[in-house]
Amino acid sequence: MEHITLLIGIVIITALVFDFTNGFHDTANAMATTISTGAMKPKAAVAMSALLNLVGAFLSVEVAATISKGIVDESGIQPEVIFAGLVGAILWNLLTWLAGLPSSSSHALFGGLIGATVASVGLDAVHGDAVVMKILIPAVAAPIVAGVATVLATRLTYRAARSTDPEASAKGYRAGQIASAALVSLAHGTNDAQKTMGVMTLALITGGALAPGADPPLWVIASAGVAIAAGTYLGGWRIIRTMGKGITDIEPPQGFAAQTGAAVTILTSSHIGFALSTTQVCSGAVMGAGLGRKGGVVRWSTAGRMAAAWLLTLPAAGLVGAAAALLAEQGDWGVTAVAVLAVAACAAIWLASRRKPVDHTNVNDVGTETTEPVDVVATAIQTVAPPPVASAAAEAHEPQATSTAPAQAAV
Numbered sequence: 001m002e003h004i005t006l007l008i009g010i011v012i013i014t015a016l017v018f019d020f021t022n023g024f025h026d027t028a029n030a031m032a033t034t035i036s037t038g039a040m041k042p043k044a045a046v047a048m049s050a051l052l053n054l055v056g057a058f059l060s061v062e063v064a065a066t067i068s069k070g071i072v073d074e075s076g077i078q079p080e081v082i083f084a085g086l087v088g089a090i091l092w093n094l095l096t097w098l099a100g101l102p103s104s105s106s107h108a109l110f111g112g113l114i115g116a117t118v119a120s121v122g123l124d125a126v127h128g129d130a131v132v133m134k135i136l137i138p139a140v141a142a143p144i145v146a147g148v149a150t151v152l153a154t155r156l157t158y159r160a161a162r163s164t165d166p167e168a169s170a171k172g173y174r175a176g177q178i179a180s181a182a183l184v185s186l187a188h189g190t191n192d193a194q195k196t197m198g199v200m201t202l203a204l205i206t207g208g209a210l211a212p213g214a215d216p217p218l219w220v221i222a223s224a225g226v227a228i229a230a231g232t233y234l235g236g237w238r239i240i241r242t243m244g245k246g247i248t249d250i251e252p253p254q255g256f257a258a259q260t261g262a263a264v265t266i267l268t269s270s271h272i273g274f275a276l277s278t279t280q281v282c283s284g285a286v287m288g289a290g291l292g293r294k295g296g297v298v299r300w301s302t303a304g305r306m307a308a309a310w311l312l313t314l315p316a317a318g319l320v321g322a323a324a325a326l327l328a329e330q331g332d333w334g335v336t337a338v339a340v341l342a343v344a345a346c347a348a349i350w351l352a353s354r355r356k357p358v359d360h361t362n363v364n365d366v367g368t369e370t371t372e373p374v375d376v377v378a379t380a381i382q383t384v385a386p387p388p389v390a391s392a393a394a395e396a397h398e399p400q401a402t403s404t405a406p407a408q409a410a411v
Contacts, residue, residue, distance in 0.1 A: 005207070007079045007080060007083070007207070007335070008079050008203055008204065008207040008209060010079075010083060010335070010339070011079045011080075011082050011083045011086070011199075011200075011203040012200050012203060012204075014083055014086045014087065014090070015082075015086055015196050015199045015200045015203065015224075016196065016200075016223060016224070016227040017086075017090060017227075018086050018089050018090050018093070018105075018109065018196060018199075019193065019196035019224050019227035019228045019231065020227045020228070020230055020231035020234075021090055021093040021094060021097075021105070021231060022093065022105040022109075022192055022195070022196070022228055022231060023050070023053065023227065023228040023229065023230060023231020023232040023233075023234070024097070024231040024232065024234040024235060024236040025093050025096070025097050025102075025103075025105050025231075025236050025239060025279075026105055026188060026192060026232075026236070026239075026278055026279060027046055027049055027231075027232045027234075027235050027236045027239070027240060028102055028236055028239040028240040028242070028243040028244070028279075028282075029102070029184060029188060029243070029262070029278045029279055029281075029282040030049045030181050030184040030185040030188055030259070030282075031045040031046060031049050031181055031185075031240065032239075032240045032241075032242075032243030032244035032282075032286075033177065033181075033243070033244055033250045033254070033255035033258055033259060033286065033289075034177045034178065034181040034255060034259070035240060035244055035363060035364065036244030036245055036250050036255075036364060037174065037177065037250055037251065037252050037255050038174070039174035039175075039177040039178055039181075039252065039255065040177075040178060040181070042235065042237075042240075042360035042363055043235075043360050045181070046232060046233050046234075046235040046360075047233060048178075048181070048182060048185065049181070049182075049185040049188075049232050049233075050185075050229040050230070050232040050233035051185075051229065052182055052185035052186045052189060053185055053186075053188055053189035053192075053193060053225070053228050053229045053232050054189065054225045054226065054228075054229035055186060055189060055225075056185070056186040056187065056188060056189020056190040056191075056193065056225075057189045057190070057193035057194070057197075057221060057222075057224055057225030057228065057229075058221060058222075058225060059186075059189070059190045071110065071113065071114070071126070071127060071130055071131060071134075071135075072113060072114070072117045072125055072126055072127065072202075073121075073124075073125045073126075073127065077116075077117055077120060077121055077125060077206055078120070078206060078329075079203050079206050079207050080325070080328040080329060080334075080335055081116045081117055081120045081121070081206075081325050081328070081329075082113065082116070082199060082202060082203050082206065083324075083328060083335065083338070084112070084116040084119075084120075084321050084322075084324035084325035084327075084328045084338060085109070085112035085113035085114075085115065085116035085117070085199075085321040085324075085325070086109075086112060086113075086199065087112065087320065087321065087324045087338055087342045088108070088111065088112030088115060088116065088317040088318065088319070088320035088321030088322075088324060089105070089108040089109040089111070089112035089113075089317050089321070090342065090346070091317075091320055091342065091345055091346070091349075092108040092111070092112070092313060092316055092317040092320065093105055093108055094345075094346060094349045094350075095349060096309055096313075097236055097238060097239060097349075097353075098238070098349050098352060098353050099238075099309075100238040100239055100241060100242045100246075100358075101239070101242065101305065101306060101309045102239045102242060102243055102279045102282075102283055102306060103279060103306070103309040103310060103313050104139075104277035104279045104280055104310060104313050105192065105195075105277075105279065106192065106195060106277045106278070106279075107135070107139065107277055107310070107313040107314050107317070108313050108317040109195055109199070109317075110131075110135055110314060110317075111313060111314035111315065111316065111317030111318040111321065112317040112318065112320065112321035113199070113321065114126055114131070114314070114318055114321070115317065115318025115319060115320070115321035115322040115325070116318075116321035116322060116324065116325035117325075118318075118322060119321070119322035119323075119325040119326050120325045120326075120329060138269065138277075139277060139280060139310070142265060142269070142277065142280055142281045142284065143280045143281060143283060143284025143287075144284065145265060145284075146261050146262055146265045146281045146282070146284040146285040146288065147284035147285060147287050147288035147291075148288065149261040149264075149265070149285075149288065150257050150258050150261040150262075150284075150285040150286075150287075150288030150289050150292060151288040151289075151291050151292040152292070153257035153260065153261055153288075153292070154253065154254050154257040154258075154288065154289050154291075154292025154293055155292045155293075156257075157173075157253045157254075157256065157257050158253055158292075158293060158294070161173075161253060169253070170251075170252045170253075173251075173252035173253045173255070173256045174252045176252075176256040176260075177252055177255045177256045177259060180255075180256055180259035180260045180263060181259050183259070183260070183263035183267075184259050184262055184263045184266070184278075184282070185232075186263075187262075187263045187266035187267045187278070188266065188278050189225065189228065189229075190266075190267065191266055191269065191278055192228060192278055193224050193225050193228045194224075196224040196227065196228070197216040197220050197221055197224045198216070200216065200220045200223075200224065201214065201215070201216045201217075201220060204217075204220075235359070235360060237358040237359050237360060237363045238353075238358045240363050241358055241363050241364070241365075242302065243282070243283065243286060244363070244364065245364065246299065246302045247283070247286050247287060247290065247298065247299060247302055247303060247306075248286060248287065248289065248290030248297055248298050248299065249290075249297055250286070250289060250290075251293065253293075254289035254290070254292065254293055255289070257285075257288075257289055257292065258282070258285040258286050258288065258289040259282075259285070261285045261288070262278075262281050262282045262284075262285040265281050265285075266278055266281055277310075280310060283303075283306060287303060324338045324342075
């Protein structure tokens, strides 16, 4: 029993570490367009987002129930399997953060858990119908729905403002952006913080500390909310740069339309219990904002690399989770080895990020960090979605604001 109690503690701490990485990985979802248009200062933006993520964590437990009761059979797995799945999710989050790619933290978590479960128990312990209905179908539909809705909202927004003074309307839309960004942050808390609550609850159930089918205790809800809020305040500046400057050039009306459409989509999914990827929703909305403005630009090479990262997330995190599960099941030394290897990998990623740091002082600068793939992850993604043939030098001189065709410049 002491061993199980210690192991559950390790799993819970690891889950909160994942929640922390989820926070800074997904800050861009709420605040990238607000920061890129100058509606809010970077540090103020992430502080507001952190606070509202914490509030959102207390508003619902529907998504947490999807994780703890719906994806895998909690009666057939052990806490070390959950630990291994979390390791796979954390490493993928950090690798894509290093590459500046807004991949899905949600799918990293699902992939890690599914891979670890399959390696430990077998395919029968995975609820395939729940994976299809509550993960895969929303993954395909959500960015499309958010993108189409934002195209329409952006066109309507510009049409409504065409007879007003541009400078005055821009100020109004910046204020609207702050409100819509707050709504996205609140929605993110209701969706993503709950995923960690679900994992922690699953660990407590598998260790016998909670009855099967139980809802998250209050301390689980509070700790998950604090962890994601702390990560959000840290600010995932690399991904904020990609979302705010790398996909399209955002003006205040576009930012307002994108964030409003994304917030409505996320809140709706949280209400019905879909464990939606907020990254995919917000990325789809940003692309829709680019398409909705006359003369707007969407950089499809960046969008292609993002889509490739989305496709790789589930299998990549699953493979790491499976390997970690096989090692962790060897006993105490196996769990220790997984923990040591995970810490070493995280330290190596952090040291690599220090070579070209991105923070609140240079987040709106468009530099090499947004134009070149980074290390192994981006190299693999570039292999799946190679950049256009046109030379970078020629692309650098293409006009951005007046182009009527999608720009092909890699960012």
